[in-house]
Amino acid sequence: MKTYMAKPGSVERKWYVVDAEGKVFGRLASQVAAILHGKPKPEYTPHIDTGDYVIIINAEKAVFTGKKLQQKVYRSHSGYMGHLKETKYEHLMQTKPEFAMMEAVRRMLPKNKLGRQMLTRLRVYRGPEHNHAAQKPELLQVEG
DSSP: OOOOOGGGGGOOOOEEEOOTTTHHHHHHHHHHHHHHHTTTTOOOOOTSSSOOOEEOOOOOOOOOOOHHHHHEEEEEEETTTTEEEEEEEEHHHHHHHHHHHHHHHTTTSSHHHHHHHHTTTEEEEEESSSSEEEEEEEEEOOOO
């Protein structure tokens, strides 16, 4: 019996819409990362990008458990000494919820060319509207 290996050109990609309203932020991000990676598919191959497109709407309505909203901190460093910038997620979710969700998913994907390619198939929107109706995305129910 031979093992099936997906070919880059033969991958069938679907479009999914995920509503983040009332969903736990980190759990949603990990499930979206798995879909972008292609893990739920039977033809998943680790070295081939077999994932689907994901549209996240209502990103600002994702919830944090416990006191994470006040205590969790997003850090970025420019590389220069003393240039560490810290932003609490409470402020980040008010100003840039799309960025917060995109960063959470990005950090759960592989740190290589394949991960960067997977991230291009993620779209995050603040409100309930998106401009991908032509792709006929399916509504995806995620737990959490």
